[in-house]
Amino acid sequence: MIESENAENINAENVEKATKDNERKYEGVKHLEFDIVYNKYVEKHNRIIAKLLNSSAKYNLSELPKVVVYQPDMINGFGNRFPGIVCSFLYSLITDRLFFIEGYNNFSDYHVKDFDHDWKILSNLYENSTSRHLHHENDYNDFQLVTRGNLSNEDKDILYVKTWDYACAPITSNPHYKRWFDKIIPDYRVFTAISLKLLSLHPNINKRVETFANNNFFTDYTIGIHLREKKRLAGMMAPVDHYIQVVKMLLIKMNNMNITIFVAADTNYGRENLVNSLRDVYNSNNNSSVKIVHTEEDLDAPNLINANTGSEVGALIDMKLLSLCDDLLITYGSSFGYTAAGWSQKASRQRGPFVVMPIKNSKDDLFVADKVWVTGTISCEPCMYLSKKLIHDEDEETVRIFKTNPLWIHYSQCHWLVF
Numbered sequence: 001m002i003e004s005e006n007a008e009n010i011n012a013e014n015v016e017k018a019t020k021d022n023e024r025k026y027e028g029v030k031h032l033e034f035d036i037v038y039n040k041y042v043e044k045h046n047r048i049i050a051k052l053l054n055s056s057a058k059y060n061l062s063e064l065p066k067v068v069v070y071q072p073d074m075i076n077g078f079g080n081r082f083p084g085i086v087c088s089f090l091y092s093l094i095t096d097r098l099f100f101i102e103g104y105n106n107f108s109d110y111h112v113k114d115f116d117h118d119w120k121i122l123s124n125l126y127e128n129s130t131s132r133h134l135h136h137e138n139d140y141n142d143f144q145l146v147t148r149g150n151l152s153n154e155d156k157d158i159l160y161v162k163t164w165d166y167a168c169a170p171i172t173s174n175p176h177y178k179r180w181f182d183k184i185i186p187d188y189r190v191f192t193a194i195s196l197k198l199l200s201l202h203p204n205i206n207k208r209v210e211t212f213a214n215n216n217f218f219t220d221y222t223i224g225i226h227l228r229e230k231k232r233l234a235g236m237m238a239p240v241d242h243y244i245q246v247v248k249m250l251l252i253k254m255n256n257m258n259i260t261i262f263v264a265a266d267t268n269y270g271r272e273n274l275v276n277s278l279r280d281v282y283n284s285n286n287n288s289s290v291k292i293v294h295t296e297e298d299l300d301a302p303n304l305i306n307a308n309t310g311s312e313v314g315a316l317i318d319m320k321l322l323s324l325c326d327d328l329l330i331t332y333g334s335s336f337g338y339t340a341a342g343w344s345q346k347a348s349r350q351r352g353p354f355v356v357m358p359i360k361n362s363k364d365d366l367f368v369a370d371k372v373w374v375t376g377t378i379s380c381e382p383c384m385y386l387s388k389k390l391i392h393d394e395d396e397e398t399v400r401i402f403k404t405n406p407l408w409i410h411y412s413q414c415h416w417l418v419f
């Protein structure tokens, strides 16, 4: 049993064995049909772009391919970009459009690019084109079209998508596309299938993830915890003690197993506090069968580029490591944890993460849900917080069709937001 979380204490033989075991463990379910569709898309995209860029001919707008353009929020959370990228690419696949991202200039520093989706390369050709937003933040979302319309009939040249939400979830209920999903992504883990292709990590970052995982996640069972304390909503909070209670619940009857608990958090203080509290519970009697580990990312370092603390690389590493854990315990209302849950093929985690819900710090609050501070989700698909708005605002038929999706309850209970 290896006591330390540091690489130095691990000999080469152990590392090699751990690498092989991890490869098997993290292989999970493959999306073979989707891989074919993806590869065909990449080939088509590269071919069309090369033709458009190499030709001196002037194209009429009617000759240009129709496109979906995702407009990411480059100021707020890194986890917020993933759902919109996945949704936009999904729309482009099912409607035979080309996919682009606008304004994510350093994308290649973080992810592998199988094809050039920088809108900059082509946008000048579309100057006089027609366009519309399919999603525009929380203000406008064409959920009727996404849930039951035929998106392929949409005739605008450009469909813009601007969202932090997994706003495309209702498309999996849409009768026009049911057969596509049944054939191409039959387990309906749409976010996983797409994010593993489109948002695969840059090799240098991936190497750091693998090294950490090989050194720490070779135990019998790994729990990942994502603690988000800074985002206090309406005075609500999730006490550290609640995370520990869930860990205790998960570890019942696991006495003879070697266990790793991986902690990621949004502040150094929060991470230290949770790590120390867990060590008080599990390591106080020299009990080394439970290892509590974390990365050394400095979360208090101000990030000058955007509103986040810590670095983008550090966030991606924490997110990816969480995704590799056998069970996940995440925080209500935080894209970070939901993204982590879906960003891997961990077959053993089919049931989805546990979510620690907020409570009000006040005894007389009528809405206090102090007996329901953790929910177990049934899917690793990200939260769709706008599903509550869909159910509340849309016409009866749209809501009815949305609810043909077996995950509709998952989508509609995952977030604090009530419209």
Ligand SMILES: Nc1nc2c(ncn2[C@@H]2O[C@H](COP(=O)(O)OP(=O)(O)OP(=O)(O)O)[C@@H](O)[C@H]2O)c(=O)[nH]1
Pocket: 076, 077, 078, 079, 080, 081, 226, 227, 228, 231, 264, 265, 266, 297, 299, 308, 309, 310, 311, 314, 315, 316, 318, 319, 333, 334, 335, 336, 337
């Ligand atoms: N390294 C690291 N950074 C984190 C962690 N949790 C939060 N952060 C930082 O906090 C930001 C949180 O943004 P998101 O990833 O969008 O998560 P969110 O909780 O939905 O936050 P917002 O939507 O931006 O309010 C990230 O971009 C990181 O900068 C963590 O566990 N590790």
Ligand SMILES: [Mg+2]
Pocket: 077, 079, 080, 164, 333, 334, 335, 336
């Ligand atoms: Mg978010």
